Structures are given as C-alpha cells and as structure tokens.
Amino acid sequence: MQIRTPLTVITGPLGSGKTTLLRHILDTYSKKIAILMNEFGEIAIDAKIIAGKNVEMADLGGGCVCCSLLGEFEAAVNEIIDTVDPDIIVVETTGVAEPDALVFDIQESLTTVRLDGVVTVIDADAMIKYPSVGHTSRIQIKAADTILLNKVDLVSESELKAIEEKLRSFNEVASIIRTSRGKVDPDLLFGIGRERVQPQPHHVHQPEFESFSTTSTATFNRQRFEEFADSLGADVYRAKGFIRFPEGIYLFNFVAGRWDMEPFEQEATQLVFIGKLVSERKEEIIARLKLCEQ
Template structure:
C-alpha cells in the first residue's frame, strides 16, 4: 500500500501571521515541502514572498479554497505528488476561508494524502483590539488541532490569559502555543496525527471583506508613504505588498492599525488592500498613494 503524504492545513484570520509562519517553517524544516496557497486579492503577494526558497508551489489564486476551488485543489495535490513527491504538504488558506469544507474534502476525497493536522494562527494583539470573534474566525478556531497564538509580545500577561480563556471556550481540545513572528518549534506543528473526523460542512459563506490592488513603476517618497500608512483607518483591516523607495524595495505589512517595512528583493510597487466595504474608499486611497509618487 502506498504511503500517504502528510498534509497540514494552516488557517487563521487576515494578517494573523500565516505567511510569516510559512517562511519560518521553510527556513528551519530540513524536508522537501510543497506549499499550496490560496489568497484573497488580485495580486498573489504571499506567493511572491515565498517564491525562490526551493519549494514547489501551486498558487490557487483568488476565491475560497473551501468552496469553488475544491476540484482544482484536488488536481493540484495530485500533480504535486506526481511531479515533486514531497515529504510534507502544507496548505495555507486565505484569511477569509472557512476550513471545515477543505478538511472534510481532504478526509473524504484525497486518497494520496493524510491530514496530519490543522494549525490556526491567531493574532493576540488583534484579539485585544477587536474582541468580538466573527463567524469565519470562530470556524477557523473550532477546526484547529493546534492554535498558534502569535504576536504575544504585543499584549500584557493578563490580556494573554483572557485570550486563552476565550480560545478554550471555542475549542477545548486544541493545544495553544505562543509565538512572536511565527517562531515556534516546527516539531510541535507536524506529526500531530489528527484523529478527529470532520463532519460535512453546512455553511453558507458570509462575505465580510473585499479588496483592491495598486501597482506602479514609480518610486514613492518614504516619508509620504509613512504618513499614508499612519492614516489608514479601521475599515482597512489588512494591507500587504511591496513598495519601491529611492533606497530600495520593501515588504509592507499592515494589520489592525499596525504596520512595518522589511527590505525585500522585488521589482516594483504592488500593494493589496483588504477591508469591509472598501470599494467606497478605493479612489481616495489610490489618490493618496499617487501623491507619494516621485
């Protein structure tokens, strides 16, 4: 009987640190890992962050991996096994995906993989700033075998205890690990050997977010861009991408009102903005960015 390839699902809300965790895994795990990514937004920013790290990738594009892309997902899994024969497969879902249908499909339909576990990444700081747990986030927490409570350095000890209590009230089975920038012992994420059976999902998607992108070949003024990033309001929940300044190109990450820049090799400015009813602010946001072009 053929050995099934272990497959781990990484899920979690927008900006919780899923791609940062993937980068840590790729830097520390000495295995041949195949990554499947499903992103929300027109530009596959996360795929470009991961690219070039000796991994085989299938970028599933926009949409939700737990609904319209199930057929494509199965084909991608089989193709990767045929062409790459990886030691481990990791699926990163978009932050707006409800993973229960994906987990059910893996258990029922994919004969060549075994579901090793579901890892849900949660942003501790965002849990403090936005304490109401939405429909999608709740399903992501419920599906977890392991919850990676990320960015714990940004909250107090009492806040951390309150977050853990809330997570335990939603999922009393999952183990909770703490991390800063996704740094965790990978041995705690793999080899879980999930023994729970996922029942068929009975949900209808409740679209909470929309997105738009901005690209330019121009160089942006760094001070102007910093003021722009500081001005992003709560209706922009997540922004990410690459920004070209005169001194080089940087990876830009914005989530829950917090942002940072990291030097990164890329070709031009490409940004994706994700939020609620964002189409109403698209022209205004792009106008502010154009003012930063030099």
C-alpha cells in the first residue's frame, strides 16, 4: 500500500507571520520539507525569502489557491512527490485565500498525500487594531486545527485573553498556541493527523484586497525611507519586499502601521503594497518612494 505524504496547510490573514513561521521551521526542523507558496502580488517576495535554505520550492504564482489554481496545485503536489519525495509538504496560502476549498480538494482529489493539519496564523496586534474579523479571516480561523496566535509581545495579557475568547467563538476545537515571531516547537504543528472531514464549500471568492508592485535599481536614503514607511496610510495594510540602502539591501515588512527591516542578500529593490483600493494611490505612493532615492 502506498504511504501518503503528510501535508500541512499554513493559512492566515495578510501579514500575520506565515513566512516568518516558515523560516523558523526551516531553521529548526530536521526533516525534509517541500514548500508550496501561493502569494498575493505580482512579485514573489516570500519565495525569495525562503529560497536558498536547502528546501524544494514550487511557486504557484499570483492567483488564489482556493479557487483558480486548484488544478495547478494538484499537479505541483504530485510533481514534488515524484521528484523530491519529501517527508512533509507545507502549503503556505496567500493571506486572502479561503482554505476550505483547498482542504476539500486535498481530501477528495489527492491520493498521494494525507492532510496532516491546518495551521492558521493570527496577528494579535492586528486583532486589537482591527477588531472586526472579516469573512475570509473567519473562514481561515474556522478551518484551523491549530491557531498560532502570533506577535503576542505587542499586546497586553488582558487583550490576549479577549482575542482568545473571540477566536474560540469561531473555532471551539483548535488548540491556540501563543508565539512571537513565529517561534514555536515545530512538533506542535506537525503530526496532528487531522480526522475532520471538510464538506464541499459553496462560496464565491470576494477578494478584500488589491495590490501593486514596483522595482528600482536606485539606492535609497534610509532616513527618508523610514519617514516614508511611517507615513503609509491606513489603506495600505501590508507592504513587503527589499530595499537598497548605501550599506546594503534590507528585507522590509510592514503590517497595519508597524514595520521592521533586517539585512538580506538580494539583488535590487522590489516592493509590493497591499490594501483596500490601494491601486488608487499607486502613483502617489511610487512618487513619494522616488523622493527617497539618494
């Protein structure tokens, strides 16, 4: 009898820390992992962050894995098993994906894998700043076997308890694990052995966000860029990418008004901006970014 490869789905809202979690898993877990990534945006920033860590990559491109890419997803999974034979497959969905259709497809159509579990990453800080839980985020929470409550260092204990009560109102059975920067024992995420059966979903995917991207060969003034990052309005919910300063290239991460940077080996400036109606501000944002050039 064929042994099915365990597959774990990592989902969660934009900027919740899914790629940071993957980086931590790759740094601390010894088993052979193959990763499928489905990003929101024209430039595959997250794939560039993960690449080069002795891990097999298959980037599904800028669509929605819960809808239009299901056929491509199945082909990618089967190809990875045939060519790589990993111990575990991890699928990181885009932050706007509704994972119920993906879970149903895995359970019904993929004979080479077994769904080990669904891990939903939730941004505690964003839950306080934006307490209204949208349609897609609700589905992501309900689908979870494990909820990773991330960025707990940014909120108080009383706020954490209130967040956990809200999460419990959507999902009574998932375990909730508190973490900061995705630092969690990978053994808590794998080997779940999901037994729940996902009914066939009947939904029309309605993306809440849109995005645009920009690239540049210029070198940027760090102080001016930091002022630019501070000034991004509420309609920019998420921004990520690489930015070149005189001292080198940095990975830039912006979520819900909070941002950070870290040195990163990359060739040029590439940035993606995500938000509601953010394309209406594209020209203005790019013009202000250009003012940050040296």
